[in-house]
Amino acid sequence: MALLPSTVVVAGLLLWTGQTGGAWRLPNSTVAPAQPEGTTVPPLGGLGPRYRQKRHISTRDMSALLDYHNHIRASVDPPAANMEYMVWDEQLARSAEAWATQCIWGHGPSQLMRYVGQNLSIHSGRHGILEPEGAALHLGKVGPTSHGAPAQPEGTTVPPLGGLGPRYRQKRHISTRDMSALLDYHNHIRASVDPPAANMEYMVWDEQLARSAEAWATQCIWGHGPSQLMRYVGQNLSIHSGRFRSVVDLAKSWSDERRHYSFPAPKDCTPHCPWRCSGPVCAHYTQMVWASSSRLGCAIHTCNSIDVWGSTWRRAVYLVCHYAIRGNWIGEAPYKMGKPCSACPPSYQGNCNRNMCFSGLKSNRLLGI
Numbered sequence: 001m002a003l004l005p006s007t008v009v010v011a012g013l014l015l016w017t018g019q020t021g022g023a024w025r026l027p028n029s030t031v032a033p034a035q036p037e038g039t040t041v042p043p044l045g046g047l048g049p050r051y052r053q054k055r056h057i058s059t060r061d062m063s064a065l066l067d068y069h070n071h072i073r074a075s076v077d078p079p080a081a082n083m084e085y086m087v088w089d090e091q092l093a094r095s096a097e098a099w100a101t102q103c104i105w106g107h108g109p110s111q112l113m114r115y116v117g118q119n120l121s122i123h124s125g126r127h128g129i130l131e132p133e134g135a136a137l138h139l140g141k142v143g144p145t146s147h148g149a150p151a152q153p154e155g156t157t158v159p160p161l162g163g164l165g166p167r168y169r170q171k172r173h174i175s176t177r178d179m180s181a182l183l184d185y186h187n188h189i190r191a192s193v194d195p196p197a198a199n200m201e202y203m204v205w206d207e208q209l210a211r212s213a214e215a216w217a218t219q220c221i222w223g224h225g226p227s228q229l230m231r232y233v234g235q236n237l238s239i240h241s242g243r244f245r246s247v248v249d250l251a252k253s254w255s256d257e258r259r260h261y262s263f264p265a266p267k268d269c270t271p272h273c274p275w276r277c278s279g280p281v282c283a284h285y286t287q288m289v290w291a292s293s294s295r296l297g298c299a300i301h302t303c304n305s306i307d308v309w310g311s312t313w314r315r316a317v318y319l320v321c322h323y324a325i326r327g328n329w330i331g332e333a334p335y336k337m338g339k340p341c342s343a344c345p346p347s348y349q350g351n352c353n354r355n356m357c358f359s360g361l362k363s364n365r366l367l368g369i
Contacts, residue, residue, distance in 0.1 A: 057097070059347075059361050062088060070208060085212065087232050087324055173214045173299045178247040179205060182298050182321065185248045186288055189255045191355045193289050195263055198338030199345070201294035202356040209233065209297025209322040217320040220303035234287045234323035239308060241316045247300060250319040254284030261285055264333050272331035283328050290327025291335035297322050 069086050076083065096118075099108060107118050174182075186203050193200065212229060219225075224235055238250040260279030268274055277283075287293065298321040306316050327334060336343050344350065344357035351358045 057093065059359050062093075067208065082228075085208075085229055085232055173217060173301050174210065178300060179210075179298070181246060181248050182251060183296055185251055185255075186296055187354070187356065189258075189285075190289050193335065195337045196340050196355065197289070197291060197335035198340065198343035199291045199336045200289070200340070200356045201291055201345070201348075202353055202358045203294055203296050204361055206295035206297045206324065209295055209324055210299060211297070213297050213320040213322045214299035214301070217299040217301040217318050220301070220306045220318065222306055222308045222318075229322075232324070232326065234290070234293060234326035234328060236284045236287055236321045236323070238319040239306070239313070239316050240319075241313050244317070247319065250300075250317070251321070254288055257282045257285035258289075263337065266337060269333060273333045275330055286334045287323055287327045289334050290323070292325050293323040293327045295324045 066086065066088050073080075073083050073086060099118075105120070105122060107120065183203060183205050190197075190200050190203060212233065213235075216225060216229075216235075222237070222239060224230055224237070236251075236254055238253060240250055244250065257277075257279060260277050261282040262276035262278070264273040264276065298319065301318050301320075303316045303318050304314065306313050306318065308316070340355035341350075341352035341357055344352070348357040348359055351360065
């Protein structure tokens with residue numbers, strides 16, 4: 001039976017956190033990273049108490065380093081067929097911080113070098129835009145220059161991102177108005193969860209996520225993808241045929257799923273939390289309110305023709321939203337229940353805004369609009 005043109009949504013990806021053969025597996029048996037993002041792991045041994053102290057890298061420098069790495073990865077020559085989008089990992093940042101604060105010019109600690117790669121850079125004096133490859137900053141004495149990479153020359157600017165197709169350099173597929181509407185709506189839903197959240201993070205716009213959403217939306221394929229990116233980001237999809245008042249109308253079907261979702265009581269999470277959804281799908285809503293999914297990027301595109309479950313839709317409006325870090329890990333609750341902002345990650349330094357952990361950052365440094 002043909003589908004009637006209307007608004008349709010595709011379920012956000014549910015990720016299984018049970019181990020199979022040493023790897024975390026999705027329901028469709030594709031392999032996900034061994035450590036799901038957003039879960040907690042014991043601190044790496046032998047790295048000292050600095051894991052729990054104030055972080056040694058700002059949000060701005062964090063974004064700059066991540067964006068620069070992805071720029072270099074995206075523009076390799078010859079082009080790469082299997083280059084993966086790089087995401088920030090707080091465990092790696094903390095291990096980098098623990099080593100940086102030792103002020104030892106050389107690779108280490110030795111027990112960690114068996115498991116992670118490490119780049120070092122050191123600079124004496126003032127610097128402009130931070131672009132060395134170290135993942136944590138700490139001021140100490142200048143050491144010998146026989147190891148590591150030289151610091152980025154002062155005043156160097158990062159060139160535009162490339163290597164991800166011509167759409168990166170074309171007119172953007174979402175207006176400033178729609179961008180703000182989607183971001184505000186997500187934060188409204190996140191701030192008003194019931195039961196209240198103790199660790200809900202304020203969501204900011206991420207231009208890298210928006211561009212990856214745009215690259216997928218313009219393919220006019222009704223389904224989750226591309227597969228290599230789904231390992232790292234969450235994705236909500238919505239499609240509509242006909243007129244609509246606001247782009248938020250396309251996202252409301254996601255948040256409306258909350259009436260079918262039952263938040264697991266802490267006593268039921270022993271240790272894995274049950275998944276309780278009385279409707280056909282709840283995963284769009286849970287992705288919207290996943291506490292650690294603090295970055296959002298969306299794109300909207302009108303497809304002249306798109307196949308929606310066997311029915312051809314004409315002039316259909318396709319909304320794609322990407323989230324990082326991704327959520328919807330089965331066995332985990334979307335957030336910690338409790339007094340708002342009472343369990344924020346240490347990086348927020350106790351700052352709270354509208355019931356959400358708040359860093360003061362409204363967008364990442366590549367917004368450029």
